[in-house]
Amino acid sequence: MIKDRIIELRSSLPVGARLLAVSKFHPAEAIQEAYDAGQRLFGESRVQEVLSKKDVLPSDIEWHFIGHLQTNKVKQLVPFVTLIHGVDTEHLLKEIDKQAALCGRVVDCLLEVHVAREETKFGFTPDDVMRFFSEEVYKQYEHVRIVGIMGMASHVDDEAAIRSEFKILHALYEEVKAQYASWFRELSMGMSGDYRIALEEGSTMVRIGTYIFGERY
Numbered sequence: 001m002i003k004d005r006i007i008e009l010r011s012s013l014p015v016g017a018r019l020l021a022v023s024k025f026h027p028a029e030a031i032q033e034a035y036d037a038g039q040r041l042f043g044e045s046r047v048q049e050v051l052s053k054k055d056v057l058p059s060d061i062e063w064h065f066i067g068h069l070q071t072n073k074v075k076q077l078v079p080f081v082t083l084i085h086g087v088d089t090e091h092l093l094k095e096i097d098k099q100a101a102l103c104g105r106v107v108d109c110l111l112e113v114h115v116a117r118e119e120t121k122f123g124f125t126p127d128d129v130m131r132f133f134s135e136e137v138y139k140q141y142e143h144v145r146i147v148g149i150m151g152m153a154s155h156v157d158d159e160a161a162i163r164s165e166f167k168i169l170h171a172l173y174e175e176v177k178a179q180y181a182s183w184f185r186e187l188s189m190g191m192s193g194d195y196r197i198a199l200e201e202g203s204t205m206v207r208i209g210t211y212i213f214g215e216r217y
């Protein structure tokens, strides 16, 4: 079942887009099943959980961190994480930079951009992101490489609304890349309910959990 979903998703991805299998709350056995189907990129949202899973799973898995990261957990994550998707404050960025320097790494990160209708205290506005690059704020953080942006659409059934939010994220991504950050390579958007729309709107990485692994409890 997991295997079938992985194969189906991977074969339907357009060129230039990758699948992040969001395995949070699911056991190592489920991840192993996806791995055996060829999947190597997995997304987790809790540091303790990924630490315990990583030890019992193959070492060539790329672990991505999604969701909200607390600054006091950064230290444990930084030595092995491939990409941190949800950097939502400069305070967090500063801590990632500090811990990355201590272990001699440059850590790839995405700025989380808030475009959805839902009120949230997480994420940068598109204006914040433009300022971050135009004022070269990123240059202060030598051990962090901002390689793109991540966003979530509103939890609504209105496809046009979702699509317009993905279009905003895509336009922002393209503008920053063209003007300031030629190295940009990831536009992380699209989840189980809306990944097809996200791919049509230029996503380079879809983060899919429920559709692959079933409900989380």
Ligand SMILES: *Cc1c(COP(=O)(O)O)cnc(C)c1O
Residues within 6 Å of the ligand: 022, 024, 045, 066, 067, 191, 192, 193, 207, 208, 209, 210, 211
């Ligand atoms: C949990 C989560 C996902 C996966 O959501 P599904 O609806 O299960 O596919 C994707 N992105 C983020 C940031 C998440 O927290």
